Amino acid sequence: MRGSFPNWIKNAIFYEIFPERFFNGDPNNDPNNVEPWGGIPTRDNFFGGDLQGIINKLDYLETLGINAIYLTPIFAANTNHKYDVIDYYKIDPHFGDINIFRLLLKEAHDKGIRIILDAVFNHVGENFWAFQDVVKYGKDSKYFNWFYIKSFPITKTPKPNYETYENAYYLVKLNTNNPEVRQYLYNVAKYWTSEGIDGWRLDVPYLISHDFWKDFRRIVKEINPELYIVGECWNVATDWLHGDEWDGAMNYPLRNLIIDFFINKEIDASIFDQKLKDLRIACPGETVYAMLNLLGSHDTPRFLTLCKGNKELFKVAVAFLFTYVGVPMIYYGDEIGMTGENDPDCRRCMIWDPALQDHELFEWHRKLISIRKTHSALRQGSFQKVYALGDIYSFERQYDTDRIVIILNRGATTEMIRLPNEIWYGKYKIRDEISGEVYEKQKPIEVEGYSVKILVV
Numbered sequence: 001m002r003g004s005f006p007n008w009i010k011n012a013i014f015y016e017i018f019p020e021r022f023f024n025g026d027p028n029n030d031p032n033n034v035e036p037w038g039g040i041p042t043r044d045n046f047f048g049g050d051l052q053g054i055i056n057k058l059d060y061l062e063t064l065g066i067n068a069i070y071l072t073p074i075f076a077a078n079t080n081h082k083y084d085v086i087d088y089y090k091i092d093p094h095f096g097d098i099n100i101f102r103l104l105l106k107e108a109h110d111k112g113i114r115i116i117l118d119a120v121f122n123h124v125g126e127n128f129w130a131f132q133d134v135v136k137y138g139k140d141s142k143y144f145n146w147f148y149i150k151s152f153p154i155t156k157t158p159k160p161n162y163e164t165y166e167n168a169y170y171l172v173k174l175n176t177n178n179p180e181v182r183q184y185l186y187n188v189a190k191y192w193t194s195e196g197i198d199g200w201r202l203d204v205p206y207l208i209s210h211d212f213w214k215d216f217r218r219i220v221k222e223i224n225p226e227l228y229i230v231g232e233c234w235n236v237a238t239d240w241l242h243g244d245e246w247d248g249a250m251n252y253p254l255r256n257l258i259i260d261f262f263i264n265k266e267i268d269a270s271i272f273d274q275k276l277k278d279l280r281i282a283c284p285g286e287t288v289y290a291m292l293n294l295l296g297s298h299d300t301p302r303f304l305t306l307c308k309g310n311k312e313l314f315k316v317a318v319a320f321l322f323t324y325v326g327v328p329m330i331y332y333g334d335e336i337g338m339t340g341e342n343d344p345d346c347r348r349c350m351i352w353d354p355a356l357q358d359h360e361l362f363e364w365h366r367k368l369i370s371i372r373k374t375h376s377a378l379r380q381g382s383f384q385k386v387y388a389l390g391d392i393y394s395f396e397r398q399y400d401t402d403r404i405v406i407i408l409n410r411g412a413t414t415e416m417i418r419l420p421n422e423i424w425y426g427k428y429k430i431r432d433e434i435s436g437e438v439y440e441k442q443k444p445i446e447v448e449g450y451s452v453k454i455l456v457v
Contacts, residue, residue: 005247005290006199006226010380012114013369014329015066017054018298019095020080021349022332025052031094038351041344046080049349051096051104058107064335064362065369068114070201072298074101077125081298081347083203084125084170088188105196114198116228121185122207123165123173126156131172146181148173165204176208186219193220199228202246206233213245230292236279241287248290251326253279255294261393262317262410263306269388273395280325280383289380291326295334298347302331302340311337312450315364316408319452322368323397323406325383335365371433371454377402387417392447394419403457405430412449419445430455 024030024037030048037047051074061069073082076090091101108115124131130143138144138152148163155161156169163173174181189200200220205213213231220227229247231240237249257279261272280288295303295317307314321328332338333350337358340346351357372378381399388394391411397404409415430439433454439445447453 004243004285005287006228008114008226009228009247009290009327011373012068012228012327013066013372014068014070014116014292014327015061015064016070016072016294016297016329016331018049018072018081018332018347019051019054019074020049020082021047021347022049023053023057023350023352024048024050025054025056026050026096026100029094029096038349041347041349043344044080046094047349048094050094051091051100055100055104055107058111058113061113062111063366064330065366065373066330067112068116068198069108070116070292070329071118073118073120073203075120078127078170079125083120083123084127085120086125086127087129088185089191102195109196114228116199116201116230117192117197118203119189119200120203121174121176122204123171126170126172128172145178146175148175165207176212182212182215186216189216189220190223193223193227198224198226199230201250202229202231205231205240205246210240210245213240217245228290230290236282238282238284241284243285248287248292248327250297251279251291251293254291254324254326255296255300258295258317258320259306262313262320265410268390269393272393273385273388276324288325289327292329293321293324293326294329294331295321296331296346297329298331299343300346301342302338302346303334304337305339305341309339310450311358311361313410315361316410316450316452318365319368319406319454320393320408322372323378323395323404323454325397328372330365335362337361367434375402375404375456376400377404386419391415392417405453405455405457407445407447407453407455409447409449409451414446414448416444416446430457432456 027048029050031046034046034048039047073085074091074095075082075085076087076092077084082092091097105115130146133143134141134147134149135154150161160169165171165173176182217229231237231246231249233249234252236253240246257275260266283291303317304314336351338348338351340348377397377399381397384396386394386396386405392409392415394405394407433456434452
């Protein structure tokens, strides 16, 4: 089904949850080797987070203000990250079961929160039933052509004699060119789409052919035309955004640009503006509004860590995320000041002790979410550069009569800037949504170091 992205996506505010580390709502389904909550994460350990834990914390997420959740994989698997699927039709038993999943879906929907699942279709776990059949029967297995087997018997060490994802022996590459494999995966997609989910995030979809995703889109959109399809993409995603594959992409190129400007200061505001324009142009039609914009994820260091703990700089970057074109996404815990280096350190247990949470950052996220929800210009408005010099970047968003001017200062020094006369409409005053301060016509505006102004015309 070719066409535009879902109507609701422009109003979405996403929250990514790594289920094993969010909250342990049911100790009865804990793995045998579960460790005390809050310990040091490794690639192999478990802390007991589950779907009941997410249900228990929906009130928290509602208070924060998000209205969409992206869940990393929840299907049966051996690892803590679940990207090694054993059974696509079964919720991982350490996360719960189908009834708990349906309850999560209902409770979330009752609060106006949508649920997006992770489609891991490039590879499966080594214990996936079809691969185990090949291990057992070799060339006589009827699933032999579901994978890329180089020789027999199958061996994992010192190097697998079958194709894998990133040389990990336990992540076995699927032959998605095989019609049987395609039909199996499409049936999986139909099953969960019919359960009432609101979207699919596609894992490493650039490793699978375009025609696979074209058929995938047609199949799931026939069930739910309002389903959101977002692909993981670390480079510009133009090739997939022509209306017949994905609705949007995880905007890692934007994240890289944000890091270059706000943290590394490798570019000034004028170059930042030009590179932002290049990324917008790379999005065909209106797909820039369906891009999933992020500062961090389960695959990156925490943004506050990259800021070297500079909380004020972090707040400025968060403000940009929530006022720029596209759909903002919070990585769980960023809103309360969690830190962490790259995987697995970025996958620490969510901090629930109020004494250890940064309440100022929580309120900052909540305020920005509220401002975004209040102003249609921030969700679906046009974009226009206003001022770009040195450390100061300013832009305008407009939708009908709603006009917003955002001023960001990435530097530590206070600067005075004068907005163009046309911003003021000649007679209007301007109010800052952050401080409440009102500015008179043509008055120079003082922009403190590491600060943000969201000016309502």
